[in-house]
Amino acid sequence: MNNPDIFGRVIATENKPTTTTALRFWVSDTTLLRPFDVVKVPHVSRKPGGQSFTYAIVQELEHLTDAIGYLSGVVSSDFGDVNTEPRNIRLGTTVATAEVLYNTEDIEMPVRDGSAVMWADREGVTEALGLRGIKQPLPAGYFSMSNDVEIPIHFEGDFVVGPEGAHVNISGISGLATKTSYAMFLMCALQQKRMKDVSLVIFNVKGGDLLNIDQPNVAMSEHEKKEWHKCGLEPRPFDNVTYFHPYSKKEDRLCTQSTTVPRETLEDQISRGVVHNYFYDVESGKNKLELLFADVDDPQSTMEQCAEQMKEKRPSSWSALVEDVEEMTKKSQDRPNRAKGQEIPVVSWRRFYRFLQQRVKNDIFDEVTSSKTDVRRKVYVRDIVRKIKPGHVVVVDIQPLPDYLQSLVFGDVIRQIQSAKMGDDEELGPTDDMGRVVIFADELNKYAPKREGNDRALTRTILEVTERGRSLGMVLFGAEQFRSGVHQRVLGNCSTNIMGRTNSVEVTNTGDYRFLTGAQKATLTRLPKGTLLLQHAAFSTSTIKARFPVPAYSQPK
C-alpha cells in the first residue's frame, strides 16, 4: 500500500555510506525539497520490535542520471543535434545529502539503506534543531520548510544577554542582508520578553531609520503582522524610547545636527520630551581626547601621551585648550636636546595640535549654557547613560558626525556604561540599576577592525566589552558588511552569529565561513531579503535558515 508520507529512500553505497553524522537519500520526482528542510527516517530501536526516528537537515541536493559523461548527452542527441527531442527520458534522480541532528532514542548507528524518508513533524523539528528545553526563550524568527510547515525559532536568552554566553554578530551586504532590521527585531523581542532586566542602547550611524522607533509602522500589512505573531511577538514599536542627537548651534534647525529626521517628527518628539542634544564641555571632554584620535595611526602611542598630558590642564573653553596645546608644542620646539624617550617629540605635539584644532570645531564641543535650555535641550553624555534602565531604549544619533567623532561618542558611551556598571565613575555618580545593557553598533568594522599590530583605544574598549562584558551585564550587538573586516577576538566571543546575504568573494576568500558547508555558503550568496542564517550556541545544528518580519516601527519613506 502506498504511504503518501514517504517521499524518498535512504541510499548507502560503497563509496558514500551513511554515517553517524550524515545520510543520503533519493527523492521522488514529485517532491520539492530545499536545503535546510528537516526530514525524518525510521531507524532501529533499543526495544525489541520497536522503532526510533532519526531527524536530519538537508544540506545539499544533486540531480544525477545514468549518463557516464557529457558525451552520453551528445550521442543521445543524434551525435550533437541540439534540436533532437529524445523519446526516452534518461533515468535520473535527485539525491539529498543531510546532516543527522537527532534520534528519538539517542541511537547513533548510521541509518539503514532503503529506509523511508518523510517530512519531519513539528515536534520532531523542534527537538532536532535544539529548540526544545530552552529556559529563557527569545524569539529569533521562524523556520519555514518546503512542505509549508513553519516553526518559531527561539534563542536561549541566557546565551544572548548572559550570563551563559553573550554578544551577537550580524553580517551581510548592505541593502539585501537586512542586518539592521534583524538587530532591531531581536531588540524588540528583548523589550517584549525581557522588559524587567534588559535595557537597550542603539547607535544610529546611517539615515534616519532608527530615529522614530517608538511610532508604529502604519504601512504594515496583515500578512506582515501575522509574521510577528508566528514568532510569538506583538507587531508593535519600541516603548520608552529617548533620542539623543548631536548638538547644533543653529536654532532654526531645532539645535540638532540630525537632518534625516523630518521636522514634524522632531517637533513631536520635542513636545513629548523624548529628544535631547548631547555635547561635550571642555572639562569633561579633555579627559576623552584619546578617543577623539582613535582612528589615527599611533604606533608609538605618542598621541595618547599628549592626550594624557592635557588632562592636567584646566582650560576654560575648547579654544583655550587648543591654545594650551599650541603652547606645549612651542615649548617642545624650544627644547631640542631632550633625553631620548623622556619627552614627547615636537612632531607629535604638532600633529596632536593639528588634529585637535581641526576636530573640536564641531558644534558638539561647546560651553555650558544656562539660557534657552528648552530650545537647546543640551545634555552631557553622562546623561545619556543615566537614562539607561531596564525596559528603556536609548537611541544615540551619531550619523551626522564625521567618523572620528562617531568613534568618540561611541567609545565614550561604552566606557561610561562600563564605569557605571563597576561603580567607579566619579563624574557619573551613582546610577540606577541598568539591568543587562545591550549596545547595538552598526559598522562594527569601523570601531573594532581586524588589523595587525597594536589595537586602538576604541578597539581595546570593545574587546573589553566582548571579553568581560558578559559578567558585567554589557552585551554587544554588532553588525557589519563583512565578517572578515572585524577583529577576530570580537567575533570569537559572540555566542550568536547571524549571517545575511553576502558575496562569493567574501565567502570563498576568507576563513570566516569555514564552518559552513558548500551548500550553506552558496545559500549565503543568494539569500532573499528577510532571510538569514542563524548560528547559536544552543542549537543542535550549525546553522538554521530563518525568516523574520518587517520592522513594526515607523520607517522613513
Next chain:
Amino acid sequence: MNRIIDLLRDRIGLTCNRFDMLDLDGSSSSEWDENEPPVEEPFEDPPPSGNCCDIGPLLDPASDPLFRFFIDGSRKTYRVADVEHNRRYFPLIAAQVGVAVCERDCRKYGGIGMKPVADASHIVNALVLPDLIGDSDVEAIRSELADLPRGYFEVIRYKFRNDGNPLDLAAAAVMQRMHNMEVKAACDLAQAGALSNDAMLVLDGSLMFRDPKFDIGDFRNVIGIAKRFKPDFTVGKGQKKSHVGIMVGHLEQGQRTIVHKRTFGRVSLGSWYLRLRPKKRVQGTLGGVVKLELFALGDAERENGFDSTRINVISQHVFAERNVTPFGADERWATHLYPMYLTEKYMKSLFMSPVVFRGLF
C-alpha cells in the same frame, strides 16, 4: 545455517569438492543466434523490389510510443563445486535466473515513465544438475532445498553427453529456463489483455525459442529486438543471394532490409534489420543495426508475408527509440534501446550479490 554443499554431502551423500566460485557468464557463448534456422525468402506484401528501403518520415517526438511493455530475461551462472558421483566427476552449477517486466506510460507514471509490472518480475535460484543424478536423488535434493531459510532453490536438469562440455550443457539449460520465463511473462500479459496494436511488447532478443510450447496467438503484439545477429546467413534468391552482413552493410541510417521468412518448428516468423545509427559513428558496418522479428499470424500473413506499411510503422517506432542511449555505460549502446536497457538494469538489481550467493554454498 546449513550451506548447500554441506547438505548435498551430509543428507544426499554426494561428494562435493569445493571450488572457488567461478562466474561462467563471461566464458560461455550461448547466443540463440548461433542456432538460427536458415533464411528462406522475402516475406513482405506487396513483394519488395530491392533488398533495402527507407522506413519513411521521422515520427513526431510527442506522438504516443507503440511499445508499452518490455521484457528482459537474465541469468547468472556459477560453478560452485565439482561432484563425484557414481564414478563420474562433473561440475556443480548454480544459477540465478530471472525475468523483468516493465511498463512505460509517461502520463501515468511521470518522471522517466517506467515502472515494473507488479508481480511479473521474479528471480529463481537454481542448482543445475546432470541426469547422471537419478530421479530419486533429485527429489531428495529438491526436498532439502525447499527447507532453505534464505530463498527457494529449484533444480534444473540437463542431459549429460560424453561429447559435450558439461559447462555449456548446463548453461544452455539455464538459458532455456530463462526463455521459458520470458515466454510465460509475455503470455501472461497477453492473456491479461494488456497488449494491443498500439501497446506492444518488446522482448529482448530473438523470438526463435527452442521449445515453443505456447500459444502463438499470445505473441500477436510481441516484437523481438535483437542487439546482435549472425551476419553469415544467406538471403535472397538466384543471383541476388548474399550474406545478410553484406546487405546490412549497405543500409544507411533510417533504412531497413526487406522482411525475410524463417521457419522453425511449426511456426513462421519474419525478420528484418534496421539501422539506428549512422555508419560512420559506429564500429564496423554491422554496428548500430538491430534485428527485428514478428511471428506470422493468420492465414494471409503466413501465406503472403507481412504488410509493408505495418513493417514501416513498427520500424519508425523502433527508430524513434534510438535516443537517449546508454553510451559509455554499456558497450552495446548503439543497439540497446533505452527502455530495454532500464528493464535490464532493473532485472539485474533483483539478483543477489555474488558474495551473498556464494555464502549459500
